[in-house]
Amino acid sequence: MFTFIARRVGVSILVLIAASFIMYMLTSLAVHPLEDLLQSNARNRAELIEQRTVAQHLDVPVVLRWLLWLGGVGRCIVPIGGTCDLGTTFTNQPVTELLPVAMASTLQLITASFILAIILGIVVGMVTALRANSGFDFTVTLASFFLYSLPSFLMAVLLKAFIALGYNDFLADPVIPLPTLIVIAIVLGLVLQLLVGGRLSKRIVTFAATAVISAVVLGTMSALHWFTTPMLGPVVLPIIAAAIGFGIVVLLAGLKNRRAYLTAAITVLLGIVSYFALQWLLNISTLGTIVILALVAVIVGGAVGFFVGGYDRGLMVRIGALTAFFIGSLIFIDRLMRSWPYYMSLTGDRPIATVGSQTPGLPGDFWTHGLDTFTHLLLPTISLLLISFAGYTRYARAGMLEVLEQDYVRTARAKGLPERTVIVRHAFRNMLIPLTTLVATDVGALLGGAVITEAVFAISGMGALFNSGLAGQQIAPVMGYFLVIAITVIFFNFVADLAYSVLDPRVRLR
Structure with missing residues (x-):
């Protein structure tokens, strides 16, 4: 393992050096650092040209300039002989000061879209594979190809x-008209009956029940002005918490495991008690408080599973920890919702932002600023999510269909194992093997798409740094962007290689 890691690190460094040389040469051909000064009518134009030439080393051949830049990068890794130096802008601002701010904005943007795209894409892809050639499968396939074909800037504008x-x-008049309510209920009913499948009678019952329930819920939300004063509350939250616990038990342990039900029930009960007991703490919370509470929740849920124990203690720990995590997320979402009316008043009752990553000078506590970040990053995240989601869905479906035809899956079914066990414990893990490659390569594509998305939504992230560098004929910001993207892509490809050996024991790293 050590030899493999050392060899991969060495190869990655060589690839990074070669790629940086190519990128530096191409960028130097594409930009003219003195263009604005040559077109200037300033009296001291010659002095300004001389100052920039010296500051940017423009009197040095381009290959030597690249070597100087590479030496500055080397001092960022091994701080010997000087400080980290990635160059400066024409206003003498170091790129090392611009990168952390830009990286923070881009990281906020792509993290949620990246994680959600993987989770939703894999789940929907698995369901379409299990419902192959059904109406739901055809609908998802059509939607996936449509989303995959859309350019990112068009998605953002729409x-x-x-x-x-x-x-x-x-939100100016948050009342759902009756015709709109009926259309939404019918569409939800059609989607769910496609998902459930089965005989025609089962589809009709599913459609009718979904349509009626959806109409009643949306009508109640509209009548109670829920869209302007949202919350889960002490009634809805326990119901959703119980449903989460039941769903996790069914997914991981099946319908007949009593210890799993007991683990989930105790965890749900503790979560509901915590909801009422910790409201005072949530009102004065900070990010650190929330992180600590999340860790405590997962530990307590895992401890419940450990003490309930049984012949499969590890499974009980996973059920308890997952249940606690999702119930904690529900409590967090409920507390965010309670701050919605105040946040709306600060934004003039138009809370969904279309530009920027935050509202400058916004007053309020942790929850108000959390809502502000959410509303600003909502649309960019959805834009990146939908495009990546389409690809993951297709690969997950194809991978699951291929795995289900393997001999070990047939053997598992022939042994009489429940279908849930066959899918979750046998097929799912092997389906993930080709997806690890897609995840590694998709990081670069997602960061590339963020360049356009950040431009549309006026977010000052890595994309804005790249665009401003090219527009301003500056090499240093462009190379700073390249360095971060290249290191990220190389790192994720390295992680993918390690993941192969975890997912498939037949793969050995030598």
């Missing part, structure tokens, strides 16, 4: 026009 502006206008 979201701004129809989601942000439309929902902000809706």
